[in-house]
Amino acid sequence: MKPAPFEYVRPDSLAEACDLLIGDEDARIIAGGQTLIPMLAMRLARPTRLVDILRIGELRGIRIERDAIVIGAVTRQVEVERSETVQRTLPLLTKALPWVGHPPTRNRGTVGGSIANADPSAEIPLVAVTLGAEIEIESSSGRMAMTADEFFIGPMLTSVMPGDCVCAVRFPIWAYRWVGTAFHEVSARQSDFAFVAAAAQVAIDGDGKCAEAALGLGGVGDRAVRVEVSTLVGAKPTASAISDVVRAAIRDLEASSDLHATAAYRQRVAAALGIRALEDAFAEARGPREARR
Structure with missing residues (x-):
């Protein structure tokens, strides 16, 4: 089966992406596409517009900020899996990632995509909830953060509002020896x-x-x-x-x-x-x- 017709847009910045999303309540974000593409093919999802955020540089990368490790939303799962920084400071996520899909899906799938999809069985959301991670969300009114426990509401259901975009996940680093x-x-x-x-x-x-x-x-x-x-x-x-x-x-x-x-x-x-x-x-x-x- 083929997807229903939709418009495809690739914004150059996060601000532009948020403007596109808030201007169309039926628009959907796409990055890795490991969940959304099959849903489009089966016509379980029928967005009027796909907003591709994969190449927005400010949403990519792994960095340490004080007592936390911050992973950009469009960072591919395989990058996190192979990161020496993550292996050293966030070993629980390193152990969980081999259970996420298969190597080909981890090559395309993103950390933010797994978080935003909110599957009750997904491993990355589980690690986020376990460690009390914060989900950073960008909207037209600015950036905010909420705990993973507040973010996940139910199966495939989150606190993200129309026009919002998950931009990063902030995992705490334990300072114990x-x-x-x-x-x-x-x-x-x-x-x-x-x-x-x-x-x-x-x-x-x-x-x-x-x-x-x-x-x-x-x-x-x-x-x-x-x-x-x-x-x-x-x-x-x-x-x-x-x-x-x-x-x-x-x-x-x-x-x-x-x-x-x-x-x-x-x-x-x-x-x-x-x-x-x-x-x-x-x-x-x-x-x-x-x-x-």
């Missing part, structure tokens, strides 16, 4: 959409006690969520403590059913993957610490 991360996912095949995914990042102090812990789950409900595991802070993490806090958090988590998995299955897998992710993250954090003794 001993940090560990882990990412686990269950899907029908490698790089397929996740039935359930778990992302964990932890830090320990010199005594081996938990200094900070973050756990996020994706694919369980209508959006990625960060679950409460702060009771681990201040104590040495044990297998029983990790299991108890994860199972308590999962108990009240609303799961969804579909053709791929039932809600009960998703809750069971979420508990298992959440426990495994935290255990692996703590083990990784302890490894460099114990090696330095």
